[in-house]
Amino acid sequence: MFSFIFEQRRKTTSMYRKKPFQPPPLLTERNLDRLGFFSIQTRLPLEPVWESQFQVGGRTVHVHGEGTRGRPHGADTDIMLGIEQLFIAQGSPEDNWLHTTPNALREAAMMVKNGRAFHRIREGLLRVWATGFIVREGWVDPTGRPIRFNAAFRLFEELRYWDKETNDLPELLPDARLSVRLSHQLASSIRAGYTHALRREVLTHLEQPHSRALYRLTEAHRYADDGTIVRTLHVPLMDWREACGIREERASKVMRALDAAHEELAAAGYLADLHVSGRGQHQHLEYVFRQENDPDPALVRLLREYRVGAPRAVQLSTEFPGRVEEAVAYYESLRRQGKVVRNPPGLIADIITHPEKYELPGHLATPPGDHDQDAQPAGALHSEVRAQEEHEARLTAQLALPPERQWKETGATLLLLLKKALGAEEKAALEARCRSGDLLAARLAHDAARAAATLRLQDFVDDLKGKLGTRP
Numbered sequence: 001m002f003s004f005i006f007e008q009r010r011k012t013t014s015m016y017r018k019k020p021f022q023p024p025p026l027l028t029e030r031n032l033d034r035l036g037f038f039s040i041q042t043r044l045p046l047e048p049v050w051e052s053q054f055q056v057g058g059r060t061v062h063v064h065g066e067g068t069r070g071r072p073h074g075a076d077t078d079i080m081l082g083i084e085q086l087f088i089a090q091g092s093p094e095d096n097w098l099h100t101t102p103n104a105l106r107e108a109a110m111m112v113k114n115g116r117a118f119h120r121i122r123e124g125l126l127r128v129w130a131t132g133f134i135v136r137e138g139w140v141d142p143t144g145r146p147i148r149f150n151a152a153f154r155l156f157e158e159l160r161y162w163d164k165e166t167n168d169l170p171e172l173l174p175d176a177r178l179s180v181r182l183s184h185q186l187a188s189s190i191r192a193g194y195t196h197a198l199r200r201e202v203l204t205h206l207e208q209p210h211s212r213a214l215y216r217l218t219e220a221h222r223y224a225d226d227g228t229i230v231r232t233l234h235v236p237l238m239d240w241r242e243a244c245g246i247r248e249e250r251a252s253k254v255m256r257a258l259d260a261a262h263e264e265l266a267a268a269g270y271l272a273d274l275h276v277s278g279r280g281q282h283q284h285l286e287y288v289f290r291q292e293n294d295p296d297p298a299l300v301r302l303l304r305e306y307r308v309g310a311p312r313a314v315q316l317s318t319e320f321p322g323r324v325e326e327a328v329a330y331y332e333s334l335r336r337q338g339k340v341v342r343n344p345p346g347l348i349a350d351i352i353t354h355p356e357k358y359e360l361p362g363h364l365a366t367p368p369g370d371h372d373q374d375a376q377p378a379g380a381l382h383s384e385v386r387a388q389e390e391h392e393a394r395l396t397a398q399l400a401l402p403p404e405r406q407w408k409e410t411g412a413t414l415l416l417l418l419k420k421a422l423g424a425e426e427k428a429a430l431e432a433r434c435r436s437g438d439l440l441a442a443r444l445a446h447d448a449a450r451a452a453a454t455l456r457l458q459d460f461v462d463d464l465k466g467k468l469g470t471r472p
Contacts, residue, residue, distance in 0.1 A: 026198040028084055029189050032155070033220035035061055037133055039245025040213035041257065042074035054242035056235050057221050061243070067131030071245065072124070075111070075209040077216060079124040080155070081198075082109030083180060088190065096157070096187040098180045102172035110203060112425055119171040122163055125180070129156040157181045196223055205268035207424035211261040215270060217243060218287060231291070237283040251280045267298040299324045306331070308345040320352050325416060327351040330358070332413055336449030398442035407434045410445035417448045421461040429468050439467065 036052050050071050052063045065071055072080075085108045087098045102118050111117055134152045162176035172178065182190075189195075198219060206212045221243075222229050235243075241254045248254055255276075265271045273288040290296070295317035302324060303313035317324060327348050334341060341347050351358055398406060411434065415427060422430065434441040444464070451460035 024085075024089065026081065026085060026200055026203065027088055027190075027195040028081060028198055028216060028220075029186060030194055030196050030220050030223065031189065032080065032084075032186065033216040034059075035063055035133075035135060036217065036243040036245060037063065037065070037072065037131075037155070038077050038080070038213060039071050039073035039247075040077075040210045040217065040261070041244075041246060042209050044071055044073045044245075044247065046070040050245075052242045052245065054239035056239055056243055057224075057230075057233070062136040064134040064136065065131060067127065069123075069127040069130045072127050072131055073245065074213065075120055076124040076127060077213040078109040078111055078209060079105070079121055080128065081216070082106070082111075083182070084190065087182060087187070092187065092191045096182045096184065098182065100178050100180075101175050102161070102178050103174040105178060106174075112423055114425060116168075116171075118174055119166075119169050122161070122170060122172045125156070125159055125161070129154070129159050131155070151185075153185045154183050155186050157183050196220065199270070202265075202268045202270045206264050207427065208260065208264060210257075211264040214244065214258070214261040215265060218265075222289065231289060233287040233289070235285050235287070237278075237285060238281050240285060251283055255283075269296040269298065296321055302328060303345075303348070306345055306348055308349060312349060316349060316352050323352045323355060325419070327355075329417055332417070333449045336446055395442060395446055399440060401442070403437035403441070404435055406441040407431065410441045414441060414445040414448055417445075417457070418461065418464075421457070422465075423470075426465070426468055426470050429470070430464070433468070 036054065047070055048066060048068060050065050052061070052065070054061055082105045083098060086100050086105065087093075090098065102121055103113075105121060106113060106117055109121075111121070132152060132154050134150050136148045136150050158179075158181040160177070160179040162173040162178075163170045164173055196219065198216065202215060203212055206215060218233065221233055221235075224230065237251060237254060240258075241248075244258070246254055246257050248257060262271065262274055266274070269290055271287060272290040275286040275288070277284050277286070295314050299317035299321055300310075300313045303316060304310065306328060308316070330351060331341070331344060331348050398409060401409065411431065414430075414434075418427070418430075430439070433439040434444070448457070448460055451457045
């Protein structure tokens with residue numbers, strides 16, 4: 001059994017010089033994540049009682065949960081993170097009360113503001129409040145009978161809030177007073193400093209709740225009891241299933257439930273690699289975490305997809321991480337215009353290392369006067385008429401593909417071009433509409449590339465948001 005109360009960590013800050021503003025660290029109580037109280041799955045059936053028993057990193061955990069509203073899951077972890085940040089920001093009050101507003105909680109939880117946000121927060125808060133946990137540590141007496149020590153508690157002791165009825169479901173009033181009284185165990189543990197920091201840059205790049213939940217669980221198990229952090233984490237698949245709160249029991253379905261989150265964690269630069277060994281329910285996962293000076297594996301993979309050599313891809317991703325995606329996007333814009341580039345990997349590498357030689361949109365563009373305004377990108381661009389015909393033929397062939405295949409071939413390019421223009425829910429809506437055939441992925445990718453090349457991407461984005469129904 002892991003104590004919730006640890007010795008107070010004293011922190012001092014300099015009062016004698018002004019420092020540049022930096023967002024406060026995202027701190028989370030370690031047991032809250034490590035003991036697997038929440039399920040990472042975004043949808044669960046309403047089950048009033050559940051059990052989790054697993055061994056990870058030499059720790060044996062047995063948690064029994066009961067809740068009239070079912071097990072906390074999915075975005076409930078985002079809500080809890082927001083509660084923790086606001087509680088800490090208010091000085092971790094001794095009476096354990098947090099007084100805030102639903103809108104402030106939404107921002108602290110990094111949730112998108114939309115029509116269902118305040119309904120989801122209301123449901124998540126009530127689900128956590130209605131849930132009790134029993135954490136067990138067990139022995140066996142000389143007669144062979146099990147003896148267990150049980151600690152029973154809740155995370156919230158009391159909620160006070162204003163809500164309103166809607167045509168759909170009740171939701172919180174965004175700017176009304178919201179008060180949450182944390183349990184003594186949780187509040188005391190936070191005040192004692194039994195927390196660890198989460199990386200804001202990772203969380204903001206994870207678009208799905210289950211990816212953020214898996215990140216918090218994995219990060220909690222990276223820490224040893226002495227505070228040291230491991231470079232790799234070995235977990236048995238079926239124990240990890242219990243820790244994640246995944247209901248599926250077949251190994252293949254467990255891996256399928258984890259795959260999308262693994263991809264997002266790698267793309268966010270958190271995972272450097274993932275090794276899977278064994279077969280069936282005897283599989284083991286080894287998470288290899290990216291170190292601070294390691295290149296972003298997602299950028300390396302992106303360059304490798306464009307046939308940049310592995311050592312060169314690592315070098316470029318390490319030295320110029322902010323230029324890789326823009327260089328690839330610019331190359332794609334040239335290709336969509338029908339221009340033929342004899343050496344794509346060479347051109348992309350040259351754009352990354354010598355952006356001043358090119359007419360590049362966005363923040364890679366060099367200031368006026370630094371180069372000839374009529375300069376053309378390096379690489380042989382020739383046979384414009386023939387190239388245009390080839391491009392039109394390729395587009396026609398893509399448009400003839402089924403919607404799912406269109407998305408598979410052009411979706412990555414489209415999302416790359418729109419990475420900074422659309423929110424997570426808009427990207428999900430775009431993918432769903434393209435996969436259903438309501439929108440043509442190939443046509444959108446073609447039009448987006450042309451708009452980016454002619455500096456009219458914002459017009460394209462506005463039109464697309466109108467089609468998605470998300471334009472203000």
